[in-house]
Every structure is written in structure tokens, then in C-alpha cells.
Amino acid sequence: MSWKCGIIGLPNAGKSTIFNALTAAGAETAIYPFSTIDPNLGVVPVPDTRLTALGELLKPEKLTPTAIEFVDVAGLIAGASKGEGLGNQFLGHIRDVDLLVHVVRCFASAQCPHPLGGLNPLRDVEVVETELLLADLEILGRQRLKVEKKVRAGEKAVAAALAAMARVEEGLNKGRWAKDLNLSAPELEHLEVVPLLTLKPCLFVANLSEEEFQGGEHYQALKDLTAARGAPLVPILGDLEAELQELPREEQQEFLAGLGLPESGIHRLIQESYRLLGLVTFYTIVGVEVRAWTVPQGTALPQAAGRVHSDMEKGFIRAEVMDFIDLQNYCSQAKVREAGRLHVEGRDYKVRDGEILLFRFSK
Ligand SMILES: Nc1nc2c(ncn2[C@@H]2O[C@H](COP(=O)(O)OP(=O)(O)OP(=O)(O)O)[C@@H](O)[C@H]2O)c(=O)[nH]1
Numbered sequence: 001m002s003w004k005c006g007i008i009g010l011p012n013a014g015k016s017t018i019f020n021a022l023t024a025a026g027a028e029t030a031i032y033p034f035s036t037i038d039p040n041l042g043v044v045p046v047p048d049t050r051l052t053a054l055g056e057l058l059k060p061e062k063l064t065p066t067a068i069e070f071v072d073v074a075g076l077i078a079g080a081s082k083g084e085g086l087g088n089q090f091l092g093h094i095r096d097v098d099l100l101v102h103v104v105r106c107f108a109s110a111q112c113p114h115p116l117g118g119l120n121p122l123r124d125v126e127v128v129e130t131e132l133l134l135a136d137l138e139i140l141g142r143q144r145l146k147v148e149k150k151v152r153a154g155e156k157a158v159a160a161a162l163a164a165m166a167r168v169e170e171g172l173n174k175g176r177w178a179k180d181l182n183l184s185a186p187e188l189e190h191l192e193v194v195p196l197l198t199l200k201p202c203l204f205v206a207n208l209s210e211e212e213f214q215g216g217e218h219y220q221a222l223k224d225l226t227a228a229r230g231a232p233l234v235p236i237l238g239d240l241e242a243e244l245q246e247l248p249r250e251e252q253q254e255f256l257a258g259l260g261l262p263e264s265g266i267h268r269l270i271q272e273s274y275r276l277l278g279l280v281t282f283y284t285i286v287g288v289e290v291r292a293w294t295v296p297q298g299t300a301l302p303q304a305a306g307r308v309h310s311d312m313e314k315g316f317i318r319a320e321v322m323d324f325i326d327l328q329n330y331c332s333q334a335k336v337r338e339a340g341r342l343h344v345e346g347r348d349y350k351v352r353d354g355e356i357l358l359f360r361f362s363k
């Protein structure tokens with residue numbers, strides 16, 4: 001199982017450009033809208049300084065990072081929820097993602113006109129979000145009809161499901177996202193059959209020109225909006241970062257530092273997505289390979305073992321647990337053990353971020 005992030009936004013916002021930079025995969029970009037028709041799917045390694053440090057310390061033959069997926073879909077325009085443009089397809093492709101990455105255009109370009117006229121990030125955000133809300137209302141409406149049929153057929157147990165749907169519909173009609181309605185666990189369970197877009201976590205990307213980055217009004221407007229909502233915003237100089245992917249890492253960093261950027265926006269985007277998905281990373285050192293793995297926060301050891309191999313989950317006995325920091329400080333697994341910093345844990349233990357696990361299992 002891997003986690004998927006859907007890149008959404010208006011046509012020509014620079015979604016494919018950012019996707020390219022993410023995957024350096026060469027998805028098509030174009031100066032005309034709707035250049036992306038089939039969604040592009042890219043598997044992106046998660047930059048991880050701990051894994052790099054483990055590589056330097058243990059010098060394994062193989063160092064394998066964990067990864068998340070990004071999907072690049074067609075641009076969304078007003079009316080998409082009613083099937084305008086490639087809207088329906090677009091919405092279909094992002095129903096199964098775990099996180100929405102909303103790219104907002106903050107760059108002017110003579111060659112590549114804005115589909116709605118001039119630059120106006122706040123309007124753009126509203127257009128896209130309105131479509132998400134409408135799409136959810138539509139899918140809820142359809143589901144409600146199905147449930148109401150069951151009520152007429154005499155099924156009584158569906159009243160709670162109807163009530164949960166009504167609550168979300170009421171919220172959406174007021175412009176509130178399903179994720180902000182404090183839905184209870186039973187309500188969420190009733191809604192599981194409805195793949196709501198507004199239930200997903202969302203982060204914003206400001207796709208910036210250099211001028212905007214140096215203090216433009218459009219970038220500022222978007223910063224104010226996201227700050228007021230407490231929503232994460234990652235600034236990216238899309239075009240530039242896509243081009244930089246051709247250069248070696250150090251040169252990329254030098255270039256960005258010259259512009260006053262401490263790190264690549266693309267790296268920040270990957271890390272921020274990872275954080276918002278509520279994931280933790282654990283490591284295994286087996287034979288010639290040091291490898292990073294991803295599990296949701298709160299995952300117990302047997303299920304974590306199952307990420308590595310299903311047999312290890314079935315036959316799970318216990319795990320030896322070591323903290324990355326301890327291995328870094330003591331420099332070898334044997335010394336961590338000697339220092340009494342290695343602990344043995346059983347089935348109920350929840351994996352924490354940065355732990356190095358050695359699973360014991362019966363075959
Ligand atoms: N100047 C400038 N141009 C950009 C930037 N990002 C993207 N572009 C250009 O804008 C055009 C459209 O970019 P795409 O990445 O194809 O846009 P998209 O959002 O994927 O568009 P659709 O797939 O049509 O929805 C391309 O010509 C890009 O080179 C940027 O940061 N600055």
C-alpha cells in the first residue's frame with residue numbers, strides 16, 4: 001500500500017510542471033490548457049536525512065528510501081462538477097487520493113495566458129474549491145437517493161447514515177469542508193461508501209515567478225488566505241525548479257540559495273505532504289540493505305512487519321527496537337545493545353518515527 005497525493009488546480013496553473021519537477025519524469029507540459037488528459041502517476045522518493053546518515057554510517061550496498069505517489073490530473077474549470085471541460089474525469093481521478101495538493105498560479109506569462117484572464121489567486125482558489133464542494137454535494141445526493149430507497153423498503157438501520165449525510169450536505173451548502181465538520185467516528189463510518197473530496201487533507205502550492213517570490217502582491221494574498229485558515233502553503237518556482245532537476249543536487253542547492261531559498265520547494269512539498277498524511281518512517285537493516293518504510297501513526301509492530309513481508313506479520317513474535325539517534329550516537333548496533341538502549345517489544349507496541357526495527361518471526 002502506498003499513499004497518493006493528487007495535484008489539482010486550474011488549467012495552466014503549472015500542475016504538470018510541478019509534477020515533472022517532482023518525478024523528473026517528463027510528463028507533457030504545454031502552453032495550451034488541458035495538456036494533461038490521462039493522469040500521470042509518479043512514484044517519488046521521500047528525501048530523508050536520517051536515511052542518508054544511516055548510509056554514511058553503515059555503508060550498505062543498498063539504501064532504499066520510502067516513497068509516496070503523486071498524480072497529475074487535468075485542470076479544473078468552473079462547471080467541472082457538472083461535466084464541463086474534462087471535469088468529470090478530473091474528479092474521478094482524484095477520488096481515491098489521500099491528500100489534495102492545490103496548485104495556485106502566481107506567475108504572469110505572455111506565452112501562457114491565464115484561463116480566467118488576469119492573475120487572481122483568491123478567485124482561482126474559490127473556483128476550484130467551489131467545484132470540489134459541488135462535486136461532493138452531487139455524490140452525496142446520489143447516495144442519499146439510494147439510502148432513501150432502502151428506507152422505503154423498510155430498512156430501519158439506515159437512519160443514522162441519512163443523518164450523517166444530511167450534516168455534511170448542510171455544511172457543504174455553507175461552504176464548509178467535510179473535514180472541518182468534526183464528524184464523529186460512527187458518522188465517518190457511515191460516510192465511508194461516499195468518497196468525499198472535501199474529507200481529504202489539503203495543502204496549497206504557490207507556483208511563483210521570481211518577482212512574485214521576492215514580495216509580489218499575489219503571493220502575499222495567498223499567504224494571507226492560507227494563514228487565516230491555518231492551511232499549509234509551500235512556495236515553488238515551478239518552471240525554474242523543473243529546469244533545475246537536470247542539474248546535480250549541489251548545483252541545484254547553490255542556485256536556489258542564490259535566490260534566497262534555503263531548500264528546494266519540491267523537497268518541501270514532498271516532506272509537507274508526508275507530514276500531512278500522518279505517516280511515520282521506520283528503518284530496517286537486513287543483509288546488504290538499509291531501508292526506510294512508511295506506516296500511519298499508531299501502527300502496531302505486527303502490521304509494521306507486514307509492510308516488509310506478509311509472512312512476517314503472520315509469524316510475528318517480537319521486535320528489537322532501537323532509536324535512530326542512539327545508533328547515530330553509539331555508531332554501531334552492538335554498542336547500542338551494550339549501552340542498554342535496545343528494547344524488545346511485543347504485539348501491542350506502536351511504532352514511532354525514526355525507529356530501527358529488527359523483526360523476529362516464525363516461518
Ligand atoms: N513563467 C512561468 N511559467 C510557468 C510556471 N509554471 C508553469 N509555467 C508554464 O505554464 C504552462 C502551463 O504549465 P502546465 O504545467 O502544463 O500547466 P497545467 O496546470 O498542468 O495545465 P493543464 O494540464 O492544462 O491543466 C507551461 O508553458 C509552463 O512552462 C512558472 O512558475 N513560471
Ligand SMILES: [Mg+2]
Nearest residue numbers: 015016035036
Ligand atoms: Mg497538466
